[in-house]
Amino acid sequence: MSHFQPVRPADRHRFDAIIDARSPAEFAEDHIPGAINCPVLDNEERAIVGTIFVQQSAFEARRVGGAMVAANLARHLKEQFADKPENWKPLVYCWRGGLRSGSMVQWMRLVGWDAQQLAGGYKSFRREVIRQIEERVPQLDLRVILGATGSAKTRILQALEAQGAQVLDLEHYARHKGSLLGNLPGVAQPSQKHFETQIATVLERMDLSRPVYVEGESARIGRMSVPIPLINRMRHAQPIEIAATPEARLAYLLRDYDYLGNDVPLLCEKLGMLTEHLGKEVVGRWQNWAREHQLSPLFAELMALHYDPHYRRSQSRHFALWEKRRSVEVTSLDQASIERIAVQILDDEGKAR
Structure with missing residues (x-):
């Protein structure tokens, strides 16, 4: 001993x-x-x-x-x-x-x-944990995956990781999808400390000589605050935009958020938070659709009137290299298409280097 x-x-x-x-x-x-x-x-x-x-x-x-x-x-x-x-x-x-x-x-x-x-x-x-984040994040060769709501960015990150790429899946660590309706049913978010512990643990074993892919996030994911060094690094990283058609995005959202129809009162409560911004008439219509389990028109208008305008306003303001972004045109977001998108991103990365 x-x-x-x-x-x-x-x-x-x-x-x-x-x-x-x-x-x-x-x-x-x-x-x-x-x-x-x-x-x-x-x-x-x-x-x-x-x-x-x-x-x-x-x-x-x-x-x-x-x-x-x-x-x-x-x-x-x-x-x-x-x-x-x-x-x-x-x-x-x-x-x-x-x-x-x-x-x-x-x-x-x-x-x-x-x-x-x-x-x-x-x-x-x-x-x-704090030291790892403060010291390693500025050294990351970061690629930030962007795209309007419904572009399957998290699934694409997962497909990139399956292909061997290095990934920071912040929404997975936060147990939240990052949007107004992003709460996962029956899943509590971690503490802020544990969120940061998960990030630092992944950073500790990353190869800083290789690219790292992360989804473009706002400063908060549900209740979690993304560490400031990571927000700053993301804002100056190379953007890769998933330019999916509205039809592909709507089909994906209907699959990925179908559980929202199971808790109508909670869905109506979340939609009610948009009343000041969009008005009682629009939000009232959405809440009626929620009660009638008509998620297709609800999600279509949420995209057109809420998510998409916000996305267009925020990208050039938040990402310094937005005008130099690489775009991936997408017409389908089924699993096979998502895997092809990941392969294309990695192929484009190889050509760019």
Whole structure:
């Protein structure tokens, strides 16, 4: 067993497992990718110990908390860690790299495992996430995929990735399609911290000498704020426009957003947010169509009156190289066509280089 020595976040990949000793609530907000949550205090226990610390004393909090920690560590040893071999090497962290992870590491090392503690805990990992974004994003050889709503940009990104291209799929990380109607049914968006963790994790393993493809996004994807360095880099990246026909886009939207007809009250509520901009008559008509499950005329007018005018206004203002964009003419957005579009983009990239 090696000497106990706190580990830096960049060295976390050397371990057999990463153990998050924080409470389930802390883990749910954000955690190191691949970490297993084995709390030494659960949510309720952590609150009890904190209250005792404030209302009574630090000693009493340690006494009561110590009993809870011992019980939880015993349970983890019987359950989560029961099948681990003698040469197992876990990395353990808590919030600041203090008592919670330290107590787990001490017990693991008494058992005989070469457990180590993450220096600075989750907070040091969080600093590493911010550093990765700030330092690596400006170095990206970025290609930004643009196109009016319904151009299947996310599906094209996925097809590019399947072809071996490097991709930042921000809408996937945000669990949101990025538009007014972009909430995914039954899927909650992550915390802002976890959104950024996912971005930094992908950036960490990217080859900076190769192009990276990303969808052109606004500064927010649902509740998520796209990191400012990434917004700035996107605004000066090479644009690739998916110039799909209105007919192709409408057909795609009817397939991709068909679930919206399953929650009519929510759809009507979302449409109502456009009343100030488009007026009661237009929005009222759309809400009636929603109640009648007539998504085709609804989506057609949403494109013509809301999404398309906004798209035309925003592109030249937000993307410095808009006038030098490469365009891909598209008349169909079925899966086979999407795969052909990805191949064409990569072929054009090869010719441009």
